[in-house]
Amino acid sequence: MLLGPALVGALVGLTMISFTVIFLNMTSSPHLADLYTSGITWPPFGPKARKYWAGTHVSERVFGLTAVAEPLETTRVSVQAIGKPMLNSTSAVIVETLSLAEPVYPQEVAITVEDTAATASYMLQVFKWGIFPESITISGDTAFGKRFSQCIPWGYLYWNHTVHLPKGLLILEIRVTYSHFEMSFPWKKRSNNSFATYFDPALPREKCTMWAIPSWAQATVAQASAHGCFYGLQPRWSSCGQTRQKNTERFLQFFQGNVSGRLCASTIVPGTSNLSNLVCRTMLPSPAALAINVSEILPQKSKDTQAKFTMPLRMPSGSIDLVGDGSLYQPRFGFTFTLRKRTVAKTFLVATGFAESVVVHGEGLRLTIADCAALAHATVVELTVLSEDLDCHLESLSLENGTKLDIIPTARRVCQIDSMAEMCEHGWKPSSSFALPVPFFREHLLLRTADLQLVGQPTCKSFTNFGEPFDDSEKMAVSLRLNQERSFWAFILGQELHVEPSSESCWRSPELCVIDFHQAWASSLHNESSKVFVTVAAPEDYNISWKRVIQVYQGPDLFREEKALRAEREATTTAHLCVEPSLKVTKECGGALKSSTIQAMFDISIKSDIRSLRFEASFSCSDSFFRQQSVVLEMTLANWL
Structure with missing residues (x-):
């Protein structure tokens, strides 16, 4: 009786009704009826598509969207943009606007549609286009x-x-x-x-x-x-x-x-x-x-x-x-x-150079090579000229006698000088590089003191066979010179006298530099010290050697007399001098400069008659390829009271 036809029929009918309800619930899940944006949207809106790309033009400052749902099939619609409060609505339409200056890019917007039994989620990413x-x-x-x-x-x-x-x-x-x-x-x-x-x-x-x-x-x-x-x-x-x-x-x-x-x-x-x-x-x-x-x-x-x-x-x-x-x-x-022609001066503003590890420093098209040890091992100087005109470059670079320099590939290290050179990551400036033999440069400088003048031939790609693109009255020239100036620092220390660098009264001739310490010397007259410490400092590749110390004084007959003094030569700056702040630049005191200190004793009995103490030192660039000449430095301490 439990398995009678009536009961079996009722169970089958109930099962069919249950499956129908489940199917209707599945086919009537909540969804958006439409989606509008102020930009362009892809793919075109469809209820089954849940992820969208929205584009807004780069000139726009505000992005707007409108989400539409069926009011009889939903209980709530919400919009959540990153960094903004969630918007909730029980109506069929919800509107949101986004400022395109928000600190979130690309912006994302989550849209949720709910009914009493289910939830549907949509995602919208907002990008800029142009x-x-x-x-x-x-x-x-x-x-x-x-x-x-x-x-x-x-x-x-x-x-x-x-x-x-x-x-x-x-x-x-x-x-x-x-x-x-x-x-x-x-x-x-x-x-x-x-x-x-x-x-x-x-x-x-x-x-x-x-x-x-x-x-x-x-x-x-x-x-x-x-x-x-x-x-x-x-x-x-x-x-x-x-x-x-x-x-x-x-x-x-x-x-x-x-x-x-x-x-x-x-x-x-x-x-x-x-x-x-x-x-x-x-x-x-x-x-x-x-x-x-x-x-x-x-x-x-x-x-x-x-x-x-x-x-x-x-x-x-x-x-x-x-x-x-x-x-x-x-x-x-x-x-x-x-139809006006270009000007060379505005087209070629920068020239750079390299010789092994030495950078040839330049101001415009005037280059300077330091006479230092690193240049001794170089065989060529690489010269690079950059153009400010995308269409033009330097076709050749010649010596004054008309001999053309060999064209070579531009080294990427030129990017350290100008990152817009064409071989750099984002560069564009046309570059031309040439090899100047170092022996020729050396012979030129030994015979002449003037800069080496290199004559260039500029050209523009689009103007090939269309006449001269540059003003005929202008000549492209690169000058190259050797830097023979010596950079050094000098310090004096007497008893209870602070170290003072002296650079105010220094004049240079080819082999002589005189530094006047008269103010420091005047101060030292007030004490009874007979010791004078003098320290000189120079870059690492310079050699420093002391020659002699001379005491110049005025005798009873008013004639100037010179007397060689006893001097204790020291290879480095003494440790007790490092308490002076000025000497912190020396290597012995924690700095980067090579230094040497000399101590001299002078005659106290004639202190009031002393006109000056003269310290003579010799400077030379280590292993210089060009000139093995020393530059004599004469330091004078004068009593001008």
Whole structure:
């Protein structure tokens, strides 16, 4: 009877009802009905998609989102952004806004939808994106049948506004290439064909600006995070015009974006601010680029052309000014097209040199080699000249007799002098390196005292076969000289007399330096000491040797007389002298300078008649390759009371 047909049927029916309820609960779990953002969202919203990427343009300061749920199927909707209080709502719609200056990047937003039985979670990551101009290509045919073409990175042109053109152009063809950028996960290596995201954990929030980035001239945008600084870098300037145009086109097509452009140009007389003959033309679109062919804006011999671009991006959500008066990527006064030639002085500002471990110090194009021991083992001096113009470099460097120096690869150690040299991580400055034989340099200096003059031939890649790009009246020259000046320090110590470095009255001739200690000597007259300690200090690669000590005094007949004094020679500074603060610079007292101290005894009986004590020392550079000559140092202590 327990297994009768009626009971079995009831159990089967109850089971079916239970499975139906479970199925309905599963198929009617809480979910968002829609999700709206003020930026662009991928993938397109769907109830089954739980993770989304949201992009906002770099010019935006606020990001907004709206989450919509079915009111009859949910009991609560909550939104939680990192670093912000949770928003809860029992209604069907909840709205949240995020400040894009928050110290969390990329920002994350968690959305939760609940009913009486279940919970559904969604995640939204917010990144910044942009479309930046990458390069300008200038081209055109000339009257003498040659084709001119030059690609200039937009970032370089932003800081160096002038575009040099050859004479004889019949028409000016301008092509502006732009590229899509996402400030998402950082790159490990600089890109040659796309904008890249970098992250610097050592750059604090308050310093996370474009100007604080080491490669600030090549940066596009910066964004602080809780633990460092995100920033975007342009493609390498050396790979101009090689950006991934297909990626940009796919981005615009997917999000229904359209870039248009317009060029306005005026003529201007150099040195004035008077603009005239305004011409505006619409640029034609091509894949990830805008192009225009015009002849009206060609510069003249006495007049330049000043041009500005306008590039709006139109999307379903509105219009964004990529380049224009209101954007960060348009120079204030635009770009200048000119027929004027470049100047050597502004193009080549820095020259550096290396000889084994010796750095050849320079001021501009004037280099100085120290006559020190490390140079003794060098066979060549490596000379490197850097260019401030991305299109130009030094083609050759010659001796005065016309002999060209050998061209050599530029050593990476030049990055210690200028990190923007082209072989450095983020460098761009064209470099040219040459080998100067040290024997030739030595022979030159033994015969002549003037600097060695090296004559350079500058050139510009785009101007090959288009005439001289530099002013004919200027000559490129690098001067090289040997530093024969000796740097030393001298100290005097009498009884109860403080150590005083004397550098006020010192004059140098080729082999003599006189230092006047008259103030120290005058002070020592008030005590009865017959001892005088003199210490000299010099860099490590100098040798110091004492010659003699002379006492000069005035006798009864008013004639000056000299008398050699007994001196105790000491190889190093004595320990008891280290109590004097000034001697802390010496190696024996904890400093870095080699030193030597001499003690002299003078005749107390004629103390009032003593005119001076003269200490003569010899300095020479250890193992000097060039001149094995000593520099005599004469120190005079004069009683001028």
